Every structure is written in structure tokens, then in C-alpha cells.
Amino acid sequence: MRRYSVFAIAREAMRYHQGWERAWRSPDPKAEYEVIVVGAGGHGLATAYYLAKNHGVKNVAVLEKGWLGGGNTGRNTTIIRSNYLQDPSVAIFEKARSLYEDLSQQLNFNIMFSPRGVLMLAQTEHELRAYRRAEHANRLQGIETEMVSTARVKELCPILETGGPRYPVLGGLWQARGGTARHDAVAWGYARAASDLGVDIIQQCEVTGIDTAGGRVRGVQTSRGAIRCKKLAIVVAGHSGVLAEMAGFRLPVESVALQALVSEPIKPVIDVVVMANTVHGYMSQSDKGELVIGGGADGFNNYTQRGSFQHIEETVSALVETFPIISRLKMLRQWGGIVDMTGDRSPIIGRTPVEGIFVNCGWGTGGFKAIPGSGWGMAATVAKGEPDALSGPFGLERFAEGRMIDESVAAAVAH
Amino acid sequence: MLILTCPCCGVTGEETEFHPGGEAHLKRFGPGSEDGEFTAYLFDRKNPRGVHFERWRHAFGCGKWFHAARCTATLEVFGTYSARVSAPPEEILAMIRARRPGWEASA
Ligand SMILES: Cc1cc2nc3c(=O)[nH]c(=O)nc-3n(C[C@H](O)[C@H](O)[C@H](O)COP(=O)(O)OP(=O)(O)OC[C@H]3O[C@@H](n4cnc5c(N)ncnc54)[C@H](O)[C@@H]3O)c2cc1C
Ligand SMILES: [Zn+2]
Numbered sequence: 361m362r363r364y365s366v367f368a369i370a371r372e373a374m375r376y377h378q379g380w381e382r383a384w385r386s387p388d389p390k391a392e393y394e395v396i397v398v399g400a401g402g403h404g405l406a407t408a409y410y411l412a413k414n415h416g417v418k419n420v421a422v423l424e425k426g427w428l429g430g431g432n433t434g435r436n437t438t439i440i441r442s443n444y445l446q447d448p449s450v451a452i453f454e455k456a457r458s459l460y461e462d463l464s465q466q467l468n469f470n471i472m473f474s475p476r477g478v479l480m481l482a483q484t485e486h487e488l489r490a491y492r493r494a495e496h497a498n499r500l501q502g503i504e505t506e507m508v509s510t511a512r513v514k515e516l517c518p519i520l521e522t523g524g525p526r527y528p529v530l531g532g533l534w535q536a537r538g539g540t541a542r543h544d545a546v547a548w549g550y551a552r553a554a555s556d557l558g559v560d561i562i563q564q565c566e567v568t569g570i571d572t573a574g575g576r577v578r579g580v581q582t583s584r585g586a587i588r589c590k591k592l593a594i595v596v597a598g599h600s601g602v603l604a605e606m607a608g609f610r611l612p613v614e615s616v617a618l619q620a621l622v623s624e625p626i627k628p629v630i631d632v633v634v635m636a637n638t639v640h641g642y643m644s645q646s647d648k649g650e651l652v653i654g655g656g657a658d659g660f661n662n663y664t665q666r667g668s669f670q671h672i673e674e675t676v677s678a679l680v681e682t683f684p685i686i687s688r689l690k691m692l693r694q695w696g697g698i699v700d701m702t703g704d705r706s707p708i709i710g711r712t713p714v715e716g717i718f719v720n721c722g723w724g725t726g727g728f729k730a731i732p733g734s735g736w737g738m739a740a741t742v743a744k745g746e747p748d749a750l751s752g753p754f755g756l757e758r759f760a761e762g763r764m765i766d767e768s769v770a771a772a773v774a775h
Numbered sequence: 776m777l778i779l780t781c782p783c784c785g786v787t788g789e790e791t792e793f794h795p796g797g798e799a800h801l802k803r804f805g806p807g808s809e810d811g812e813f814t815a816y817l818f819d820r821k822n823p824r825g826v827h828f829e830r831w832r833h834a835f836g837c838g839k840w841f842h843a844a845r846c847t848a849t850l851e852v853f854g855t856y857s858a859r860v861s862a863p864p865e866e867i868l869a870m871i872r873a874r875r876p877g878w879e880a881s882a
Contacts, residue, residue: 600822601821601822601823602822602823605821610815610820610821611822612818612819612820613820613822614797615822659794660777660829661798661822661823661827661829662847662850663847663848664847664850670776670791759814759817760810760811
């Protein structure tokens with residue numbers, strides 16, 4: 361891999377940019393791999409990268425039915441924060457957030473991490489108390505997060521209407537080290553770095569069946585033929601139920617649609633991320649000037665990657681109430697992604713009933729922020745064949761054990 | 776957007792008039808059952824890509840529960856039927872087979 365640098369840009373500028381090489385290889389699948397990862401979203405690619413980087417497991421393929429990053433990773437609104445409530449969540453989200461800080465240098469790919477700060481508005485007494493609780497929990501966990509006054513909210517985001525009338529802003533939970541990153545770049549950066557370490561990324565290759573014998577995984581059937589493997593990592597977000605069915609088990613996961621939209625580009629008006637969970641909307645501004653807007657998820661099982669009108673209306677009206685200056689803006693695009701929801705709103709990472717098959721799913725509406733930490737923990741789990749400190753609490757067995765990691769309060773809105 | 780017809784009151788409305796209630800026809804396992812069965816009943820879901828049977832409530836109408844047969848990949852609604860059955864009735868299965876030749880109901 362030829363490294364990207366200021367010198368590379370200068371060199372290519374002198375020769376009409378003809379020397380850039382492809383960012384990742386596109387090999388034909390081999391007959392057998394040590395590990396097959398299904399799904400080239402951020403989590404699958406990060407898993408493959410850390411398998412090769414941290415554990416020396418390089419005989420790895422990532423199989424993707426479409427194009428890499430074309431699932432939720434390329435459809436999300438890129439909020440990154442780690443001020444969750446429960447210890448295991450905070451551990452993995454903070455690991456991810458801290459890995460994000462120098463990920464551009466690690467991957468030699470500009471993922472445009474922007475720690476601009478994430479502000480969650482408290483607009484009811486209940487929310488105020490819940491955030492205070494999160495602030496106290498975070499202090500014990502060593503996470504920097506802070507309750508701020510309404511005046512400070514206004515200072516951080518002057519275009520915010522704090523006076524109501526429906527839901528006046530009573531305060532906010534502020535994580536200064538949270539922010540955003542470029543979603544495609546995260547997928548591309550991991551793909552390029554993983555490919556460089558020897559990982560085969562095979563796009564347009566849909567897994568259509570899983571071969572098992574004697575309770576052990578043997579390989580997969582794909583649109584490009586059968587491929588054998590010793591271990592299989594299923595990292596397909598919204599399609600987890602479909603892959604689990606191929607392998608003969610069920611997951612405590614339901615797939616629903618979550619949508620987002622962007623406005624026409626305007627001059628800079630907001631330099632933080634604002635989440636208004638009570639009215640169900642959140643907003644940040646991209647470097648291009650578009651306002652990136654998200655809201656709530658649908659309530660029923662859905663595999664169509666589009667949204668619904670009532671949620672656009674709900675989200676937009678919530679945001680017009682919160683940010684009156686956007687009322688005349690046109691919306692440019694709208695799209696949906698299929699998110700994998702668990703009952704306790706925490707992910708599942710770990711072993712499955714089939715020997716050799718591992719699953720990483722259930723990140724639901726908030727897994728972009730977790731990509732580096734999730735890949736880190738998943739790689740350790742797959743390499744060692746057993747859970748590690750980061751991923752251990754998120755095992756599938758927690759449901760049978762009644763050991764929920766309840767984040768449904770802390771993460772009341774989809775993000 | 777889904778258009779559903781409530782079999783209880785006969786009103787046809789769009790999805791905001793209804794409330795989704797999750798997978799239908801779950802077999803209840805209570806005290807005395809195996810741990811595995813109880814866990815599966817509480818947590819594990821089919822979550823299929825394709826034909827799905829669900830519970831819905833006519834929340835902003837007559838308020839009653841009913842069942843719907845629907846495709847999660849296309850949002851096509853095959854039909855709705857009474858909440859008082861533990862399996863989809865034959866006429867609903869026929870409607871699904873007419874639209875999805877070769878479809879088999881899974882366990
Ligand atoms: C609208 C929206 C907004 C969001 N906003 C945020 C946010 O602000 N912050 C945040 O942290 N998170 C957010 N999320 C959630 C986040 O996007 C996801 O949790 C995360 O991207 C999941 O990554 P993944 O790699 O697990 O899945 P994906 O990126 O979906 O990748 C899974 C891949 O598996 C592939 N696949 C599926 N089936 C097969 C098969 N049979 N064979 C081969 N490949 C297969 C798919 O094509 C896909 O590319 C949002 C999600 C959506 C939809
Ligand atoms: Zn009715």
C-alpha cells in the first residue's frame with residue numbers, strides 16, 4: 361500500500377494524479393479461509409482489520425452482498441459519544457471514541473473525526489433527572505461529561521429556541537469530546553488498511569446458506585460459490601435474523617427502518633451536535649453545510665430501506681420547534697436503513713449455539729460510534745474463541761440469564 | 776406507509792391509526808417449562824425477510840387487537856384477521872400463496 365501523505369499529493373499533482381493506486385484489492389474468493397466475516401459494514405471491516413492487526417489472523421475474507429459501507433454504515437448520521445449509563449456500554453463506547461481520536465493516523469486515511477461536542481437537551485423533569493444520573497454514573501466511570509444550564513446551552517448553540525413553549529430547555533448533558541466522523545471514510549479506511557494486511561474483501565458476494573456439520577460451522581454458500589471456513593463472524597446488522605435462520609438459530613433481534621434526511625447546504629449555523637430526545641429529533645451540520653437530521657425509528661419489522669412520511673413530519677416539526685431558523689429550508693435527500701433492535705437496546709457480541717459461529721449485531725440505531733471498539737472486541741472474541749473483557753458482558757446468554765444491559769433510558773432516541 | 780383494514784370494526788386506515796404489537800402466534804411457555812423454551816418465548820424472534828404474521832392494535836379507532844399477514848420486504852399487506860386464533864386461518868394462507876407461489880409457512 362502506498363501511503364497517503366502531503367508528499368504523495370504533491371507528487372501526484374505533478375503528474376496529473378495518474379499514480380494513485382486502488383484503495384483495496386478485489387480478489388476472487390479462495391476455497392477456504394480461517395475466518396469469514398459476513399458483512400462489509402464498519403463493524404465487519406473493523407473486525408477483520410483488528411483480527412489481522414491485533415491477533416495476526418490474516419487468512420480472512422469479508423463477504424459483502426452489495427458494496428462495502430452500503431448498509432447502515434453509509435446511511436447513518438455519524439453521532440459519536442460515549443456517555444451511556446451502564447458500565448459495560450460505557451467501556452466499549454469509550455474504547456471506540458478514544459480509538460476514533462487517532463484513527464486517521466492509524467489507518468492512514470482521513471476519517472474526518474470532528475470532536476465538536478454532543479449536546480443532549482433535557483426538556484422534561486424526567487429527562488433532567490435521567491441525565492443527572494448519567495452524569496454521576498459517568499463520573500464514576502471516568503467519562504468526561506457534564507450537566508449544563510440553559511444559559512450554557514444557548515451559548516453552545518445560539519440558534520436553539522430554549523423557551524418552549526411546548527418543551528422549554530431545562531438544561532443539557534454535554535460531552536465535549538463527542539462529535540462526528542465521515543461515515544464512508546470509516547468503512548473505506550478500515551477496508552484499505554485490512555486489505556493491506558492481507559484480508560480479502562469480496563463485494564457483490566451474497567451469503568445464501570451456512571454449512572454446518574455436527575454442530576460446527578464448515579463454510580458458506582454464496583452467490584460466487586461455496587467457501588469453506590473454520591470460523592464465521594456474522595456482522596450484518598439488519599440482516600442478522602436472516603443469517604441466523606440460515607445457521608438454524610434465532611436471535612432476540614427485530615429489524616426496523618430508521619431514516620435520516622439532509623437539508624440544502626447553508627452557511628455554518630451550528631458547530632455542535634444537538635439531540636432533542638423528548639421531541640424526537642437531532643441535528644448537526646456537515647462540512648458541506650447540509651444540516652444532517654435524524655429522528656425516531658419505525659415500530660414494525662421492515663426490510664425496505666426507505667422511510668415513512670409520518671416520521672419525516674414528526675422529525676421536521678420537532679426540529680423547527682427547536683431551531684426556528686430552519687423553517688424555510690428545503691430538504692434535499694431522505695433515506696432509510698434497517699436497524700437491528702434488541703430488547704435492552706444493547707448489542708450482542710459473542711458465541712452462538714453453533715460452534716465456530718460468532719455474532720456481532722443489535723447495535724440498532726446507535727452503532728456507528730462503536731465501530732472501532734466493537735471491531736476490537738469482536739476480533740479478540742473470534743481469535744480466542746471466547747469473550748474478552750470488552751465484549752464479554754454482551755454475550756447472547758445474557759437474555760437467558762436475565763442480565764440485561766439496559767440502555768433504553770440513556771439512549772431514548774435513535775442516533 | 777401501510778394501509779390496514781381492522782377486522783373488528785371494518786375501518787381501513789393508514790399506519791398511524793394503528794399500533795404495532797410484534798410477532799403473532801407466540802406459544803406461551805410459563806412456569807414448569809424448560810429454561811430454553813421460556814427464554815425463546817420471551818426473547819427470540821423470527822424477524823423474517825418476507826412473509827410475517829403480526830399483532831396490531833386499532834389504537835386510534837375501535838381500540839381492539841387483531842392480526843395482520845404482511846411482507847416485510849415489500850410492505851405488501853396480504854390480509855388481516857381476528858386476534859382470537861392461534862394460527863393464521865386457511866383463507867389468509869391462500870391469499871399469501873396466491874401472491875407468493877411456493878411459499879411455505881415456517882414453524
Ligand atoms: C438513519 C440512520 C441513522 C443512524 N445514526 C447513527 C448515529 O448518529 N450514530 C451512531 O452511532 N449510529 C447511528 N446509526 C446506527 C449505525 O448506522 C449502525 O449501528 C452501524 O452502522 C451498523 O454497522 P454494521 O457494520 O453492523 O452494519 P452495516 O453497515 O449495515 O453492514 C452490514 C452489511 O452486511 C451486508 N449483508 C447483509 N446480508 C448479507 C449477506 N447475506 N451476505 C453478505 N453480506 C450481507 C449488508 O449489505 C451490509 O453492507 C444510524 C443508523 C441509521 C439507519
Ligand atoms: Zn377497529
